[in-house]
Amino acid sequence: xxxxxxxxxxxxxxxxxxxxxxxxxxxxxxxxxxxxxxxxxxxxxxxxxxxxxxxxxxxxxxxxxxxxxxxxxxxxxxxxxxxxxxxxxxxxxxxxxxxxxxxxxxxxxxxxxxxxxxxxxxxxxxxxxxxxxxxxxxxxxxxxxxxxxxxxxxxxxxxxxxxxxxxxxxxxxxxxxxxxxxxxxxxxxxxxxxxxxxxxxxxxxxxxxxxxxxxxxxxxxxxxxxxxxxxxxxx
Numbered sequence: 001x002x003x004x005x006x007x008x009x010x011x012x013x014x015x016x017x018x019x020x021x022x023x024x025x026x027x028x029x030x031x032x033x034x035x036x037x038x039x040x041x042x043x044x045x046x047x048x049x050x051x052x053x054x055x056x057x058x059x060x061x062x063x064x065x066x067x068x069x070x071x072x073x074x075x076x077x078x079x080x081x082x083x084x085x086x087x088x089x090x091x092x093x094x095x096x097x098x099x100x101x102x103x104x105x106x107x108x109x110x111x112x113x114x115x116x117x118x119x120x121x122x123x124x125x126x127x128x129x130x131x132x133x134x135x136x137x138x139x140x141x142x143x144x145x146x147x148x149x150x151x152x153x154x155x156x157x158x159x160x161x162x163x164x165x166x167x168x169x170x171x172x173x174x175x176x177x178x179x180x181x182x183x184x185x186x187x188x189x190x191x192x193x194x195x196x197x198x199x200x201x202x203x204x205x206x207x208x209x210x211x212x213x214x215x216x217x218x219x220x221x222x223x224x225x226x227x228x229x230x231x232x233x234x235x
Contacts, residue, residue, distance in 0.1 A: 035084035041099050042080065043117070044073040044109035046091045069111045076109065092116035100126050108132050110188070110235060127229040133188035140224040141214065141232055142190040150190040151208075157185055158203040159210045159234065168199045168213060168231075176203060179234075187234045195219035195226070200234075210234035 049066040052059065077087050090099040092112055100106060106121060106128040114134035121128060122139050130139065133152060137144035157180035164174035177200070180187070189208035192198060195218035199211040211233055214226040 033084070035080075038085055038104040039088065039102060040080055040085045040105045040107060041088045041090050041103045042073070042077050042107050042109065043090045043092075043094070043099065043112060043121075045069075045111040045113060046089070048111075048113075073109050073111055076107075080107075096120045096124065100124050105129065108135060114138070123227055125227050127231075129231045129233060131188070131233055131235045133190055133232070136190045136232060137221070139230065140220045140222075140226075141196075141212075141230055142192055143221050148191075150188075152186045152188050153202055153205075153208070154186050156187040156202060157181070159187070159200040160203050160206070161200045162206070163197065163199045166197065166199055168197075168211065188232075189234065190232050192232070193220045193222075 049063070049070050052063050052066055077089070080087050085105075088103065093116070100121075103126055106124065106126050108117070108121065108128070108130040110131040110133075112132055112135075114132055117132075117135060117138070119138040121135075128139070130136070130141075133150045134146070136142040136150040137146075143149035157178060159177050159179055161169055161172055161174050161177050163169055164172065187202060187210060189202055189205075189210055190212065191207060192209055192212040192214075196209070196212045196214050198209045199213070200209070202208045202210055209232070211231075213231040214220055214229065216226055216228050218226045220226050220230070
């Protein structure tokens with residue numbers, strides 16, 4: 001997946017805001033130095049590509065797909081380092097205490113196997129940003145039914161920015177934004193709880209949030225309160 005410059009800018013703003021805004025409130029401006037000295041653990045799959053390369057019979061199409069996913073993860077980690085973060089790596093099997101110890105932010109890649117991650121990050125008291133929509137229910141950010149409470153939209157590259165004044169909108173204007181370069185890309189979405197702030201939805205589907213967030217203590221799905229800041233992003 002290739003993202004437009006607007007989407008990359010939004011990711012940068014998201015990670016900076018998640019670690020820098022003051023308690024119980026979103027800040028009105030981004031602190032560009034917030035990343036320096038901060039630690040991020042990036043959770044991604046580290047085994048599927050290697051296993052597929054050695055499997056018989058060889059599946060070149062699957063290998064190419066997994067190689068693109070790995071490159072996306074490597075590019076994401078390098079981007080975080082360019083912002084000033086110290087980046088640690090974890091995978092689905094990493095014990096939760098080891099993964100989040102002394103970290104300021106958890107980022108979960110879409111490359112993870114959601115069934116292996118399950119609900120292990122649900123209760124962590126560290127701010128968390130997820131790109132994996134299949135974990136939204138387990139994280140308590142939406143209800144649990146795939147296709148109803150969260151899902152993926154194929155052939156989609158536009159978002160509808162509905163909360164442009166919010167800092168998480170990264171200064172983009174309200175309305176349609178083209179955020180993916182390939183019209184055949186997929187876009188993740190979720191239907192957040194009442195305590196969420198929704199930043200953007202899928203074009204023409206206002207009930208499907210492409211970007212949404214919870215402040216610490218906000219009501220997420222059911223009566224579950226966010227243990228720390230939580231953000232879902234459509235990648």
